Amino acid sequence: MPFLNWFRKKSTSTEAEPKASSADKSSPEPTTVIETASGNSEQASVPDTPSTEQQLTETPVIPLSAAAPPEPKTSSTAEPASTPHLSVPLGAFYEKLPPHLLASIRPDLKRLIQIAPEDIVIEENAEEATVPLSILSLSCPDIFVRPVAASDEIPITFSLSGPVAASAAESSQQPEAQPLKTAAPPEPGSLVVPADTRPEEGSKMGEPHPIKEQLTESGSPTRPDEIESVERQPAPTVRATTASGKINLRDVTVPVDELIRLRESAAGAKPLASASSGTEFSGHTSSAEKEIRLRLQSVLSNLPPGLEQPSIQDLSGTETEIVLPLDLIQPQLAQGRVVVSAATFCKALPDDLKPHFEAIEPSTEIPIPLREIFLGLPHEAIKLREDQEMVHPQETIQTPFRAHAEEDAKRFGLEQVKVNSERLQAIFLTDETLDLPKTITKVGELPGLRSCLLNTTDGLKLAGGLDSPDQEQAVSVLAPELFKEARSKLAEMQFGALETITLHCGRDQLSTFLQGKLCLTVLHDNRPFKPGIREKVQAVMNELVL
Amino acid sequence: MPTINYAAKEIQFKIVYCGAALCGKTTNLVYIHSRIAPAHRGDLVSLATAADRTLFFDFLPLSAVILQGFKTKFQLYTVPGQVIYNATRQLVLRNVDGVVFVADSQWDKMEENVESFRNLEQNLQKQSLSLDAVPYVLQLNKRDLQDVAPTNYLQYLLNNRKRRVQSFESIATTGVNVFSTLDAVTQVLLHKFNRERGQLLAVPGGGGR
Numbered sequence: 034m035p036f037l038n039w040f041r042k043k044s045t046s047t048e049a050e051p052k053a054s055s056a057d058k059s060s061p062e063p064t065t066v067i068e069t070a071s072g073n074s075e076q077a078s079v080p081d082t083p084s085t086e087q088q089l090t091e092t093p094v095i096p097l098s099a100a101a102p103p104e105p106k107t108s109s110t111a112e113p114a115s116t117p118h119l120s121v122p123l124g125a126f127y128e129k130l131p132p133h134l135l136a137s138i139r140p141d142l143k144r145l146i147q148i149a150p151e152d153i154v155i156e157e158n159a160e161e162a163t164v165p166l167s168i169l170s171l172s173c174p175d176i177f178v179r180p181v182a183a184s185d186e187i188p189i190t191f192s193l194s195g196p197v198a199a200s201a202a203e204s205s206q207q208p209e210a211q212p213l214k215t216a217a218p219p220e221p222g223s224l225v226v227p228a229d230t231r232p233e234e235g236s237k238m239g240e241p242h243p244i245k246e247q248l249t250e251s252g253s254p255t256r257p258d259e260i261e262s263v264e265r266q267p268a269p270t271v272r273a274t275t276a277s278g279k280i281n282l283r284d285v286t287v288p289v290d291e292l293i294r295l296r297e298s299a300a301g302a303k304p305l306a307s308a309s310s311g312t313e314f315s316g317h318t319s320s321a322e323k324e325i326r327l328r329l330q331s332v333l334s335n336l337p338p339g340l341e342q343p344s345i346q347d348l349s350g351t352e353t354e355i356v357l358p359l360d361l362i363q364p365q366l367a368q369g370r371v372v373v374s375a376a377t378f379c380k381a382l383p384d385d386l387k388p389h390f391e392a393i394e395p396s397t398e399i400p401i402p403l404r405e406i407f408l409g410l411p412h413e414a415i416k417l418r419e420d421q422e423m424v425h426p427q428e429t430i431q432t433p434f435r436a437h438a439e440e441d442a443k444r445f446g447l448e449q450v451k452v453n454s455e456r457l458q459a460i461f462l463t464d465e466t467l468d469l470p471k472t473i474t475k476v477g478e479l480p481g482l483r484s485c486l487l488n489t490t491d492g493l494k495l496a497g498g499l500d501s502p503d504q505e506q507a508v509s510v511l512a513p514e515l516f517k518e519a520r521s522k523l524a525e526m527q528f529g530a531l532e533t534i535t536l537h538c539g540r541d542q543l544s545t546f547l548q549g550k551l552c553l554t555v556l557h558d559n560r561p562f563k564p565g566i567r568e569k570v571q572a573v574m575n576e577l578v579l
Numbered sequence: 580m581p582t583i584n585y586a587a588k589e590i591q592f593k594i595v596y597c598g599a600a601l602c603g604k605t606t607n608l609v610y611i612h613s614r615i616a617p618a619h620r621g622d623l624v625s626l627a628t629a630a631d632r633t634l635f636f637d638f639l640p641l642s643a644v645i646l647q648g649f650k651t652k653f654q655l656y657t658v659p660g661q662v663i664y665n666a667t668r669q670l671v672l673r674n675v676d677g678v679v680f681v682a683d684s685q686w687d688k689m690e691e692n693v694e695s696f697r698n699l700e701q702n703l704q705k706q707s708l709s710l711d712a713v714p715y716v717l718q719l720n721k722r723d724l725q726d727v728a729p730t731n732y733l734q735y736l737l738n739n740r741k742r743r744v745q746s747f748e749s750i751a752t753t754g755v756n757v758f759s760t761l762d763a764v765t766q767v768l769l770h771k772f773n774r775e776r777g778q779l780l781a782v783p784g785g786g787g788r
Binding site: 366367368369370402403404407415416417418420421422423424425426428429430431432433434435437438440441442445470484498499500501502 | 614615619641644646686689690691692693694722725726727728729730731732734735736738739740741742743744745748753754755756757758759761762765766767769770
């Protein structure tokens with residue numbers, strides 16, 4: 034019974050990890066680790082696959098720290114993602130969710146959702162696990178009527194003694210099983226259960242979690258076909274023991290039959306291909322994958338004339354939404370156009386609407402309006418590369434064009450803000466000469482922020498921008514008003530001068546700074562200000578004078 | 580490559596406005612022409628169809644600064660944006676010194692923007708020029724319209740290269756940031772010229788100083 038042996042032996046060999054652990058700790062950008070591994074917001078990168086010889090002689094280690102986002106899967110032979118996740122059936126916690134946040138349609142409670150180990154706290158003795166509600170909402174957003182706001186946040190505790198399975202995250206991405214005649218090392222990321230979910234004692238806040246333990250036995254096969262060898266066995270539970278007394282996931286009760294079922298489904302699952310290379314889409318997406326919701330009406334109203342058939346026109350005014358995997362959309366965004374095949378599109382439709390589209394050739398491209406996509410697009414989907422070098426001349430040559438530009442700026446109310454480049458350079462620790470646009474760009478690039486808008490209290494945009502022009506227009510007007518109102522009310526209390534207000538909305542968080550006639554609003558990157566960032570933005574505001 | 584006339588002590592730079600059809604290239608030149616004093620500009624030559632589609636190119640000569648004793652002149656051109664006029668674009672892009680890429684901010688123009696940008700790269704390559712070696716700036720035009728894409732998406736589409744160039748949100752019809760764009764590309768190309776060719780002007784007999 035190699036599978037059981039693999040579990041037993043590996044679970045007692047946790048001391049073999051310190052080398053890997055230290056390597057993991059040396060990983061830069063600790064906060065990235067947390068963010069990329071949590072809530073399925075991003076997948077960790079696929080580590081380099083060691084040679085077969087290395088794999089047989091070394092204990093495989095799956096680093097969880099992700100320095101780069103995964104490459105889009107463009108072919109059916111792509112390597113599976115390797116981030117280990119816990120698979121938890123919806124039924125384990127569904128009844129404990131706040132009813133007012135739940136969608137009216139009851140989901141399939143057997144459906145597995147996947148949670149990053151960092152986001153789950155295991156109570157050893159009680160055999161219970163606790164996950165923040167916001168994490169669950171990220172893992173299975175479709176069961177909620179709206180995103181979980183900070184004010185909704187509660188811990189959700191559920192029992193581990195039920196059918197909770199620890200498994201690798203790639204259950205839907207595992208390549209087809211290959212016949213395995215000889216003992217082979219595990220695939221990267223296969224059947225991995227992380228060891229500790231908390232930093233070791235003494236580790237600094239925000240440092241990467243200690244290395245996760247891979248429950249494999251060196252040389253012991255873990256391929257799906259190997260698992261089949263225990264398929265007929267009764268369903269014992271396997272308890273992995275731990276050398277550490279800390280809260281960890283090694284004591285998660287793992288029903289073997291559940292693992293077998295997962296591996297079987299993984300072996301049969303077809304990986305997603307990018308839309309540009311012939312789309313394959315199973316019609317539903319696992320919650321581990323990012324999805325994007327689109328209003329069907331919006332798609333239909335943008336169909337090319339050749340596709341506007343009477344049967345489709347009947348659907349005018351429909352409020353149906355379709356869900357497509359982000360993997361299908363994201364690689365196409367750089368082309369300025371997104372299409373899916375009619376076959377893929379039909380699979381995403383509810384069954385009752387599919388007949389309306391039967392007449393369309395399956396290979397026909399259905400354009401998806403970019404505007405619709407951007408209504409639900411995660412901001413990280415269009416991040417600029419990080420190694421960019423700004424091309425700005427350091428010195429200014431006086432030209433007649435410049436004089437005209439300054440005249441126009443005055444006429445249009447632009448560029449009236451005076452900046453003290455040297456002091457701003459000191460704030461941003463850069464030698465680059467900073468003017469207003471560059472300064473605002475730099476504010477938007479501070480850790481934890483994703484965009485920045487500077488406007489006057491009259492609502493005139495001066496520099497920067499938010500996610501959409503509509504947002505900019507609304508924020509330019511609303512934020513100064515809100516700030517002034519709050520400031521006047523708070524002035525009566527003795528809290529001191531109001532510097533910043535932060536609004537936690539359903540989807541985004543934004544903070545506003547007001548200084549004289551200048552109003553600066555930043556959009557946060559999922560979380561509130563990281564240490565020191567608010568003060569830095571405030572310091573920038575102090576250097577801007579209208 | 581700028582034209583240097585040592586006898587007349589003149590340097591001529593060629594700046595080409597590129598971009599998809601109807602993105603506002605000609606509108607930029609019309610606005611610039613309207614704001615520059617007649618003494619410092621020539622006539623705007625515009626060969627367009629009745630539907631205001633540029634047929635061949637627009638041309639606007641401008642006098643500008645004194646650089647190391649040389650009077651600098653700028654020739655502003657636009658290219659026809661329509662796909663079929665690629666041969667004309669290649670012709671206009673010959674010996675270009677600086678490029679303003681005008682992007683149409685409307686959602687349904689994103690693909691055309693990307694195609695036009697790629698076409699620019701390809702046409703430069705045919706002159707053995709890399710876009711990275713040519714001074715250029717981005718102008719995100721038509722920001723006053725309702726159905727426009729966010730600027731971060733336009734940056735993602737057009738400014739996601741190793742070199743991140745300056746970009747300007749503009750409204751060419753009213754002139755917002757039209758001169759800022761022109762000034763920026765002028766700055767970049769003058770700095771490049773100073774860096775790479777400045778010594779040329781000081782060659783004995785060249786009369787550079």
